Amino acid sequence: MSRVERWERRAEWPLLAAALVFLAAYAIPIANPDLSAGVVRACSVVVLATWVAFGVDYLGRLLLSEDRATFVRRNVFDLAVLVLPMLRPLRLIRFVTLLSVLNRNSSRGLRGRVVVYVVAGTSLLVLCGALAVTDAERGAPEANIRNVGDGLWWALSTMTTVGYGDRYPTTTTGRFVAGALMLGGIALLGVVTATLASWLVERVAEAGESERAATHAQVEALTAEVRALRAELADRPGQSPRGPE
Amino acid sequence: MSRVERWERRAEWPLLAAALVFLAAYAIPIANPDLSAGVVRACSVVVLATWVAFGVDYLGRLLLSEDRATFVRRNVFDLAVLVLPMLRPLRLIRFVTLLSVLNRNSSRGLRGRVVVYVVAGTSLLVLCGALAVTDAERGAPEANIRNVGDGLWWALSTMTTVGYGDRYPTTTTGRFVAGALMLGGIALLGVVTATLASWLVERVAEAGESERAATHAQVEALTAEVRALRAELADRPGQSPRGPE
Amino acid sequence: MSRVERWERRAEWPLLAAALVFLAAYAIPIANPDLSAGVVRACSVVVLATWVAFGVDYLGRLLLSEDRATFVRRNVFDLAVLVLPMLRPLRLIRFVTLLSVLNRNSSRGLRGRVVVYVVAGTSLLVLCGALAVTDAERGAPEANIRNVGDGLWWALSTMTTVGYGDRYPTTTTGRFVAGALMLGGIALLGVVTATLASWLVERVAEAGESERAATHAQVEALTAEVRALRAELADRPGQSPRGPE
Amino acid sequence: MSRVERWERRAEWPLLAAALVFLAAYAIPIANPDLSAGVVRACSVVVLATWVAFGVDYLGRLLLSEDRATFVRRNVFDLAVLVLPMLRPLRLIRFVTLLSVLNRNSSRGLRGRVVVYVVAGTSLLVLCGALAVTDAERGAPEANIRNVGDGLWWALSTMTTVGYGDRYPTTTTGRFVAGALMLGGIALLGVVTATLASWLVERVAEAGESERAATHAQVEALTAEVRALRAELADRPGQSPRGPE
Structure with a gap:
């Protein structure tokens, strides 16, 4: 088992948890439009934190992979979702891959x-x-x-x-x-x-x-x-x- | 043939009849909104009676079955329909199983x-x-x-x-x-x-x-x-x- | 080849022609709502004539068939379309069989x-x-x-x-x-x-x-x-x- | 390889280019209804030019083919699209064949x-x-x-x-x-x-x-x-x- 595979295996459950937290933090302000500004801001922070978690996962896999050019080419979708944070709905696609x-x-x-x-x-x-x-x-x-x-x-x-x-x-x-x-x-x-x-x-x-x-x-x-x-x-x-x- | 199977075989036609009576008693007040209160109440009584009939069938099968825990686990849907009488549309699903x-x-x-x-x-x-x-x-x-x-x-x-x-x-x-x-x-x-x-x-x-x-x-x-x-x-x-x- | 089959073979093209004439006589008054009453009446007559033609075909097949009870049972749909002339749209179904x-x-x-x-x-x-x-x-x-x-x-x-x-x-x-x-x-x-x-x-x-x-x-x-x-x-x-x- | 096949092979890329130019010249006036009359006229000219290109291709294939009657019969769709220039949407069908x-x-x-x-x-x-x-x-x-x-x-x-x-x-x-x-x-x-x-x-x-x-x-x-x-x-x-x- 390569180092990337080991990383992916260990990161699986934390990433799933991060995705569920992201879903909750994304859904709460949409479902409750009358939330106080503080809660909305807290949710934004949580969304940002999960975004950072996914970024760390991407970087970790990139650094551990033997052929980085191939890795970038094969995971162009992951990169696109990471660097296009304005495409909020797109981030939800991550769930399907999970x-x-x-x-x-x-x-x-x-x-x-x-x-x-x-x-x-x-x-x-x-x-x-x-x-x-x-x-x-x-x-x-x-x-x-x-x-x-x-x-x-x-x-x-x-x-x-x-x-x-x-x-x-x-x-x-x-x-x-x-x-x-x-x-x-x-x-x-x-x-x-x-x-x-x-x-x-x-x-x-x-x-x-x-x-x-x-x-x-x-x-x-x-x-x-x-x-x-x-x-x-x-x-x-x-x-x-x-x-x- | 186990005792449960014998019960199920004998109960088959009565249950089908009960289901048809239930469908009629359920449909009549919906199709005729201007029925007198007496007829509506009679229909409610019939619906209740068929509900009791299905309850008796469930209990009979439960008591006759050799492994009651397994029986409950395998017939969780039947139980749900019985104990959730407020889910009126759900009760109609019974027909599909018939x-x-x-x-x-x-x-x-x-x-x-x-x-x-x-x-x-x-x-x-x-x-x-x-x-x-x-x-x-x-x-x-x-x-x-x-x-x-x-x-x-x-x-x-x-x-x-x-x-x-x-x-x-x-x-x-x-x-x-x-x-x-x-x-x-x-x-x-x-x-x-x-x-x-x-x-x-x-x-x-x-x-x-x-x-x-x-x-x-x-x-x-x-x-x-x-x-x-x-x-x-x-x-x-x-x-x-x-x-x- | 039985006598019924011979009849059916000979009646095939006349019936197809009758069906096309029926379709035209049925379609013309629907497509042109402002037709004079005379034309509409002429179309009704043609529709009636094709209805008679289908009736003659049914009777002919019935009389020639060896087992008339079986014939009636097997062609119950043909009979229904014939004796229910008020079901105008139903008559169009005949085309699918043609x-x-x-x-x-x-x-x-x-x-x-x-x-x-x-x-x-x-x-x-x-x-x-x-x-x-x-x-x-x-x-x-x-x-x-x-x-x-x-x-x-x-x-x-x-x-x-x-x-x-x-x-x-x-x-x-x-x-x-x-x-x-x-x-x-x-x-x-x-x-x-x-x-x-x-x-x-x-x-x-x-x-x-x-x-x-x-x-x-x-x-x-x-x-x-x-x-x-x-x-x-x-x-x-x-x-x-x-x-x- | 017959002469028609050689023609078709050489004409393939030019025709694809002509089709893309046609699509652009067709789309631009539709997407921008407020274009100046000059641009709209230019687009019309380009559409006409691509139409001529497809006509030349048809004529070339017709003249090179050994059995012209068969060629016309087999390419009746191409001919229809050419001689019915008023059917503007139809011309877009050409893309599917490309x-x-x-x-x-x-x-x-x-x-x-x-x-x-x-x-x-x-x-x-x-x-x-x-x-x-x-x-x-x-x-x-x-x-x-x-x-x-x-x-x-x-x-x-x-x-x-x-x-x-x-x-x-x-x-x-x-x-x-x-x-x-x-x-x-x-x-x-x-x-x-x-x-x-x-x-x-x-x-x-x-x-x-x-x-x-x-x-x-x-x-x-x-x-x-x-x-x-x-x-x-x-x-x-x-x-x-x-x-x-």
């Missing part, structure tokens, strides 16, 4: 892991999308998403591609958040359908057991049988002109 | 059963969603779903993810019902597509009959043939140095 | 035929849905679908499950038409996706040619080879104790 | 190429749809899509089949553009789902490695083994009555 913790050392099969990713990723995307759009829309004069409840309702109806139109973003930032949720919705539909199709194809194939395909192992066993027969014949008195293989 | 009666002793293949589940489950979800949302919205001041007709129309356009936005829930309960219908719609799309894909993959494979895969049984027959040959050779005068297998 | 003419004697593969059905069925459903909804909505006081152009636009946005909500039906008949289009849209999405998935699964399998599955024919050839070997050995001087198979 | 340049000499597998097509084709369709709808709607009195930002937002919510209904086309041209985007959205959903399903079916099959199917090559090797055995037996002293195969 989903991998959920699936570490999992004993589930491939489809089981896909289901965990879909449920967790969708919930997180709806939650983060609701927070981000409420944050972006609240100040706008013609906005119709004015609290986190509206934001959650809008995020759910967008993600499922229902789109009633009773709530919709009016600011440019809100529209970008909507775009992310829409693409997430397309992906959600695709993953749900593909998982069901894969499961159904497999079950239907199993039902037709009498038509079960010949396996690789089965043909290999047969080949061994034929080879044994040939070897036996070669050892007999009535000798073959060619020797055994 | 769908299994429809498919008992079925001679259909896997895909046929999936089709039955989809058609029955979708109809039931639209019906129950329409009732629940009408119940939740009727009292709200800004509501636009005011009778069961509106509710059915809204439920259908939500479940198919069309979402015109001429009708939409405004209360929190109504939005939760909407969420259930949206997720049901995603599942509906997924199941329809997956069933079609599975059917099409199979039909296309059958069309290419000349490329039919070698079957397990076929290779087993061939292996028996080779073994017979080897046995025959071993029995011959010009003896093999090794004996027959 | 699609089979398009695919008769087709040299296309299964997926090619699916594509033809999807394109023709979708176009027909959008067209008929637009006509039916315009017919149903025009008279309603709060309707927002007032001409065939609006109807087509609404039908397209419903079928694709986009559902802007700038146009939507307000009458019960219109909402039933919408339901048919929504379910058609779900089916459209499902068929498009399933056809693509089936095509992609096949192409990806072909790409891995070196992993091509063993075919049934291939193993049969091998079995014949082994049988020939066994027969040759049995014919040899050093006789086997058991005779040839 | 996507093939992206995938030339690609080392990706089939699914990788599908992903490239989907991402590039979807982005291009949203961009071109937004430009075309803004161009069509701007002049309409009741239009609600008034600048390219609105157009992009509308195109995205249409393509993903969300369809809020806060923005929608009111002109006939705009509705045709919407139809193209809706069908594109259905296709997008289908391709995403099919690609995921194909990938998942393959991965699940690989996971069950012990059940790996017998390969064609494997059975061929076994057949060769049996043939060798038969040949050896035929060459032996205790001769077979039939000669070697």
Whole structure:
């Protein structure tokens, strides 16, 4: 295990904690617009602290990696999120990448892991999308998403591609958040359908057991049988002109 | 057959009847807002009676089961529906679980059963969603779903993810019902597509009959043939140095 | 070929012509609300005439069939459309069943035929849905679908499950038409996706040619080879104790 | 390589450049409605020049082709786009056909190429749809899509089949553009789902490695083994009555 991998393994849980703290400090002022200025400032400080934590993690991995140019090239997304702190909604994307913790050392099969990713990723995307759009829309004069409840309702109806139109973003930032949720919705539909199709194809194939395909192992066993027969014949008195293989 | 299974088998039809009576007693006051107070009270009594029937069923199964802790753990959903009687829409979910009666002793293949589940489950979800949302919205001041007709129309356009936005829930309960219908719609799309894909993959494979895969049984027959040959050779005068297998 | 089949074969093209005439006579008064009363009456007469033609076809098939009870049971849908002439939109469904003419004697593969059905069925459903909804909505006081152009636009946005909500039906008949289009849209999405998935699964399998599955024919050839070997050995001087198979 | 193919290969990059210049000259007046008349006229000239370039390409291919009647029949779409210059949005379709340049000499597998097509084709369709709808709607009195930002937002919510209904086309041209985007959205959903399903079916099959199917090559090797055995037996002293195969 390289030094970078050791760092990443040790940093995993602290980073997850930092991300949850960040989510709370990000969500509280959005959910409670009437907070006193002091609490809002405290939340900003906490957000800044988690930002520093992620920066330290990035620097640590960069310094420990053997080939730093490759590291920068492969983690360009991490760098972008770090150095573009004005893109507040973007920082929430970090959570999706942290989903991998959920699936570490999992004993589930491939489809089981896909289901965990879909449920967790969708919930997180709806939650983060609701927070981000409420944050972006609240100040706008013609906005119709004015609290986190509206934001959650809008995020759910967008993600499922229902789109009633009773709530919709009016600011440019809100529209970008909507775009992310829409693409997430397309992906959600695709993953749900593909998982069901894969499961159904497999079950239907199993039902037709009498038509079960010949396996690789089965043909290999047969080949061994034929080879044994040939070897036996070669050892007999009535000798073959060619020797055994 | 264990005692719990015997109980479940005998309770199946009474429970289905109780569920249908519950649906009727739940639907009548929602569909007719101008009923006399007496009829509404009678419906409440019937709803209570069906609730008691489900409670008796739960208790009976609990007492008859060999490992009660396991039983409680495995039927936590049944318990939740029983002890949370304020979650009126939730009680309608019970119907979906009763769908299994429809498919008992079925001679259909896997895909046929999936089709039955989809058609029955979708109809039931639209019906129950329409009732629940009408119940939740009727009292709200800004509501636009005011009778069961509106509710059915809204439920259908939500479940198919069309979402015109001429009708939409405004209360929190109504939005939760909407969420259930949206997720049901995603599942509906997924199941329809997956069933079609599975059917099409199979039909296309059958069309290419000349490329039919070698079957397990076929290779087993061939292996028996080779073994017979080897046995025959071993029995011959010009003896093999090794004996027959 | 039974007498019913002969009738059906001969009636096919006249019925298709009758259906097209019906569509025209049905569409003209809907598309032109300001027609003189005489033209509208002429269209009604033509609609009635095509209805008679379908009735004659039904009676003819009924009289020629060997088992009339079975015939009625199997064609209950045809009968319903005939005796429920007030269900005007329903009569348009007949077109979908006539699609089979398009695919008769087709040299296309299964997926090619699916594509033809999807394109023709979708176009027909959008067209008929637009006509039916315009017919149903025009008279309603709060309707927002007032001409065939609006109807087509609404039908397209419903079928694709986009559902802007700038146009939507307000009458019960219109909402039933919408339901048919929504379910058609779900089916459209499902068929498009399933056809693509089936095509992609096949192409990806072909790409891995070196992993091509063993075919049934291939193993049969091998079995014949082994049988020939066994027969040759049995014919040899050093006789086997058991005779040839 | 025929002369037409040589022409097409040399014309590829110039045509791509012409298409990009066309897109810019088409987009600039739409995005900036307050441009001076001179700039607008310059853009028109550039659009005309690119139109001439595509005409020269068509004529060149026509003259070089061996069978001109076949060429015209096979490229009827190219001809239609050339001679119908009033169908401005249609000309943007050309870009989709130019996507093939992206995938030339690609080392990706089939699914990788599908992903490239989907991402590039979807982005291009949203961009071109937004430009075309803004161009069509701007002049309409009741239009609600008034600048390219609105157009992009509308195109995205249409393509993903969300369809809020806060923005929608009111002109006939705009509705045709919407139809193209809706069908594109259905296709997008289908391709995403099919690609995921194909990938998942393959991965699940690989996971069950012990059940790996017998390969064609494997059975061929076994057949060769049996043939060798038969040949050896035929060459032996205790001769077979039939000669070697």
